[in-house]
Amino acid sequence: MFAFIARQPILDIDKDVFAYELLFRDGVNNSYPSIEKSEATNKLLTQNCRTLALDEISCSKKSFINFQPETLLQKLHSSLNPENVVVELSTDGDPVTSLLDSCKQVKEMGFTIAIDNCRVESQWSKILPFIDMVKVDTSKSNVTHISENLKQFVDANVRLIADKVNTHDDFNICRDVGFDYFQGYFFSKPESIPHQNLPTSKLTLIELMGASSSATFDVENINRVIEHDVGLSYMLLRFINNPTINKRYKITSLRHALNYMGEVEIKKFIALLALTNLSDDKPLELLHLSLVRAKFCDLIGVEKNLGNNPPTAFLVGLFSMLDALLDQDMQILMEKLPLIEDVKVALCGGQNELSMYLMLVQAFESGNWLKVIRSAKILDLEQKLLHSLFNEAILWGNGVKRSISRHFPESKV
Structure with missing residues (x-):
């Protein structure tokens, strides 16, 4: 189905994911590729280039897909479900x-329609009865001016999407003037940078994160910490029995789980477990994005024969938005965390091999294909392989997200 693709979340007013916009590398301006282009692309795909189905890419959320007029004339692909796809x-x-x-043609086919930057002039009013959503680039438009023209959309029952929402202030302003949905990476930024100590309830989690970055660590001590916390124990067992992680054995005890996973996987899980408990008051998508980054960086590390004990590439991806999760400056956090120096350098914006992995995954997230091409050359890795690894990371992130959702007992640490 889809191999060369990226996705960007669209959040609702509660900062939960409403949909993902899909960005296609082999289409014009990140749009859905034409039939001819799709056929040519399929011929280029090799067996190691894992392709994704639409529900896998969008994690069973709605998918926003940009279409060119000529593609619409060819009729929409039969695999696209009007209930899940927004044109x-x-x-x-x-x-x-x-x-x-x-608009009339797409509407007759049953699809929801979103218009990018619909004008407010009278000649555009005839389109309103046929559209469901309007997307506005708030980085180029004066939000106050936009608010003066919202009435015509509200009266037409058209929902409003604020695009390029890059700061929490942008989100608050757009929310207050009446936007329904928000696209942009505002949620991945710290809301404030206070110089304050971390609460005592999170110090044990920080210690666990530090343990995951050590070449060796005391498994018995880790076992005692987790055993005395029902929330951590529950999450470990739920995680290890997720089919994405373990398809062969039913793990029934904490000791069994620790023995089954092995030292490196224990370290990854400890870091993941700690991060999850640190993010209890943040948008779930922030954790989801961290998971995909962790797996993708880990897979790149494997391809580059980077040592995995400690799992430095995994930790760089997983901790890359720690400042947003804790609303503290990354440099200050690195002073508190006993992470190895290479991880700290990459997370603080320095230059090393791990920072290249992080730069690459960020290029995928934004659909910056030119940067993907350049990074592939620097790392000496095939682009098709990188797309395949990114797809694998999405699948892994989706599976782990389901196993560590917020429906688990609260941590008592």
Whole structure:
């Protein structure tokens, strides 16, 4: 199905994921590729290039897909379900009459329609009865001016998506003027940078994170910490019995889990477990993004024959948004965490091999394909392989997310 693809979350007013916008590398301007282009792309795919189905990419959420007019004329692919796909159309370069015809055609097929930067002039009002959502680039528009023109959309029962929402202040302003959904990485930024100590309840978790970065650690001590916390014990057992992680054995005890996983996997899990408990008051997508980053960086590390004890590549991806989770400056956090120096350098914006992994995964997230190409050359890795590894990371992240959802007992640490 889809191999060369990225995704960006669209959050609702509660900062929960409403949908993902899908960005296609082999389409014009990240749009859905034409039939001819799709066939050419499929011929290029090798067996090691894992392709994803739509529900895997979007984690069973709605998918926003940008279409070019010529693709719509070929009819939408039969595999696209109108219940799950939102057809996104751009107003750039298309006359009103042409866009209106496209809206009517897509609407007859049962799809939800989102228009990118719909104008407020009177000639565009004839489109409103056929569209469901309007996306506004708030980085280029004055939000106050936008708010003065919201009434026509509200009256037409059109929902509003604020795009390029890059700070918490942007989110608050857009929310207050009446936007329904928000696209951008504002949620991955710290809300404030206070110079304050971490609460006592999180210090044990920080110690566990530090243990995951040590070349050796005391398994018995880790066992005692987890055994005395029902929330951590429950999550460990739920995690290790997730089919994404373990397809062969039913793990029934903490000791069994520790013996089954092995030292390196224990370290990864400890770091993951600690991060999950630190993120209890943050958007779940922030943790989800950290999971995908962790797995992707880990897979790159394997390809580059990077040593995995400690699992430094995994830790760099997993901890890459620790500042946003704890609302503290990353440099200050690195002074508190007993992580190895290479991990600290990469997380604080320094230059080393691990920072290249982080730069690469960020390029995938934003659909910056030119940067992906450049990074692939620097790392001397095939681009098709990188896309395959990113797809694998998405699948892993989706599976782990389900096993560490918020529906578990609260930690008592």
